[in-house]
Amino acid sequence: MRIFRRLTVPDRLKAAGRRIVVAGTLGGLLAFAVTAGSLTWVRDSADGHIYQMNTVPAAPVALVLGAQVGFDGQPSAFLAARLEIARQLLNAGKVKAILVSGDHGNWNYDEPGSMMVWLAARGVPTSKIVLDHAGFDTYDSCSRAHRVFGVDRAVVVTQGYHLERAVALCRSLGVDADGVGDDSVRVFREMWFRSEIREQGAAVKAAADVLSRRDPIFLGRHETGVEDALAAS
Template sequence: MKKIIFSIGILSILVLLFIWIANVQVSSSTKEQLFDTVDHIPYNKVGMVLGTAKQLNGGQLNYYFTYRIEAAAKLYHAGKISFIVVSGDNSRTGYNEPKDMEEALIEQGVPKDHIYLDYAGFRTLDSVYRMKAIFNEDSFTIISQPFHNERAVYIANHLQLKTVGFNAQDVTRKYGFKTLLREKFARVKVLLDNLINKKPKYLGSPILIGEGLKQEKVE
């Protein structure tokens, strides 16, 4: 019995150590690529908004969604991006993150023909990978909350893409406690995905962003 307890203790320590290493690695290796203000972030032709539900299960407003939309619109109107890809989940009837994000961006004054919808952004890995594989973009701005941007930019670095992250307003710790807890384990999954070169479940036909439109900075 003592040997079993000892073995469980050692295993638990190793698991906790791996979780700590994964989180430190993701945060420390991407901090120079994340920006909080419009003034300092470099221009990219395309910004990608990572998907989340418009509303919570109880019908309340999801502030992660609201703040990401506000951040994307802010970048667009400041001329820091010219086009926006909204990448999210559309895997079941009546649930359409990309369409909800598109409608919200249009309400914020972003032209519809400057918004592209990625319906297969089921995971952050999928969203980042598909920017190159589907939209032929290897240099772009990722838009989400800081913790999410760290992980997304880390994935992009592994895929040898040139990205920066624009940090949308974060939520309170109380509001985002469960999300931040899940993030600890999501970063472990990122390291494991990198080891096996995990690919998205779905790809699709190429889409050229800005085709037929004048590609210039928005003033």
Template sequence: MGLGIAFVLPPLLLLLPTGWAYLASRGRRFTTVDCPPREVAVVLGALVPPSGYPSPLLRQRLDAAAELYHNAVVSSLLVSGDNRAAANHETDAMARYLHQVHALPTRAIRADPHGFRTWDTCRHAVSSSPGPPVRSAVFVTQAFHLPRTLALARVAGIDAVGVGVASLSVRRRATYYGYAREVAATARAALDVALRRG
């Protein structure tokens, strides 16, 4: 009996944060078609290859955010990511793509160049870095990443809803990996929240 518990308990404890994220984001996950209006769309960064052109998964996020802007669901965009040279200047690439491909005016785009992690993005958004504090937002990312993102945004004090773009048909392997990775990433996020660290 005791041995069985020893085998079962660790996986259950690992899954508890995932349950928290899905409960915290319940009723707040939408598509670009039915998303309620908010002040700003926050687009989380992802891989930018050395070419400087956003990866397919990142383009999905940016395309969805541009749709929200053009449909007047949001009035501005905040792109957040790692803008260091080692990351190929994520936020610069994101802003450039939105301006050149989707004709968003530069005044409608601001950047958080230090969004190294999802928790960083949420904290920076409410601390007026950069720009005015974000009180309500649509967070745009892949569907597998959305529950953790919304849970963290709400902890940070943002009235957050989200658009989770479906990525299976674009990057099947990356999508499967993303769902698997979220279990550990959400456990770490829950620990960050509990300790209010980072």
């Protein structure tokens, strides 16, 4: 006859603790696998499409991804560096128009408007600048570039830590994209490091967005801004 031993409270706590440890370990392994797989997808998708400014193949459009704008409406150092690359690409004849895509979800915060003002103040004709007011994240910017503005080929401009993900997303969403990244703002070491760390989670989100094929937060109708800018070339 088998005799069952009643578990005491400490025994039960130990058993529950072991289950928690096992579940936590499995969860950690799963999270690691998902993150590693997402990062691999990003790197493989962008492989062969990352360039320096003087070697990037020509494309009709430079897609400049938005970043923080100050209370005074001035682009942050990170965003200004992106805009300067786009300006130089236009001057060098590498692109014929600049699509600035950023967050304008509130009237008192306008990334694309600030980007246009910055470029125009430095000699870029406004006829060459197209504004996307609903680029709320990288996925939305790439998706809207293709689905709303009709962009099939572009040079994506952002910081180096963000570039592979941006190129991977655009290429997955119908834009034949190459990328040029800025590294000049590495001098802001703490911000750059934090941004690199955030890219781990951002890669997972990017992979999930591509798998879901979600619509952008705001899709809207077709806009002819890019076509008009190219026709004015």
